[in-house]
Amino acid sequence: MKDGTREDYELLARLEKPFLALTADRVLDELRRAGETSLEGYRITRLDHGLQSATRAERDGADLDWIVGALLHDIGDGLAPQNHDRLSAEVIRPFVRWDVAWVVEHHGIFQMLYYGHHYGWDRNARDRFRDHPCFDSCATFCERWDQSSFDPDYDSLRLEHFEPMVRAVFGRKAHDPAVIREGFVSALPA
Structure with missing residues (x-):
């Protein structure tokens, strides 16, 4: 890489543009793959879980x-189940507000409140983030939109409903400070 010229890198940037423009398509394809099978023991697919989470968020009046973020919070599950939360956050981080990416990145440890004790884990491990400005947002996200979204009878909106939203988010300029708003914590709907 160190031997590349400015012209080389300008060429690469130009050639990468079509690939980058298809990011939303790749994300939507991954969501569709998540709907093809269910994890053993679960009554819904990972896609159904994301759709339920996003539907609950929308019905609550979320932006x-x-x-x-709710739709894609587990998108990393198929590739990295042990750290899916961090992988999912990295997928969305360049395109969403800072607080949304932080919540997605940390939702796994916050979710342990509901089940960690069954494995002998510290169900209150999230308390180490108690002073973080996104603590309440993450706790609310998990309570209202994540842990409750494993209901096979829930009337979720279809992926087609969310597709324009995914395209709008991934159509943004990556790492745009006006979008990321580092340090800003948005209010979740009441």
Whole structure:
């Protein structure tokens, strides 16, 4: 890489543009794959779980970043189940507000409140983030939109409903400070 010229890198940037423009398509394809099978023991697919989470967020009056964050919060599960939360956050981080990415990144440890004790884990491990400005947002996200979204009878909106939202988010300029708003914590709907 160190031997590349400015012209080389300008060429690469130009050639990468079509690939980058298809990011939303790749994300939507991964969501569709998540709907093809269910994890053993679960009554719904990972896609169904994301759709339920996003539907709950939308019905609660959440904004675009929260809805897409809810839809994609487990998108890393198929590739990295042991750290899916961090992988999922990295997928969305360049395109959503800072607080939404932080919540997605940390939802796994916050979810342990509901089940960690069954494995002998510290169900209150999230308390180490008690002073973080996104603590309440993450706790609310998990309570209202994540842990409750494993209901096979829930009337979720279909992926087609959320597709324009995914395209809008991934159509943004990556790492745009006006979108990311580092340090800003948005209010979740009451």
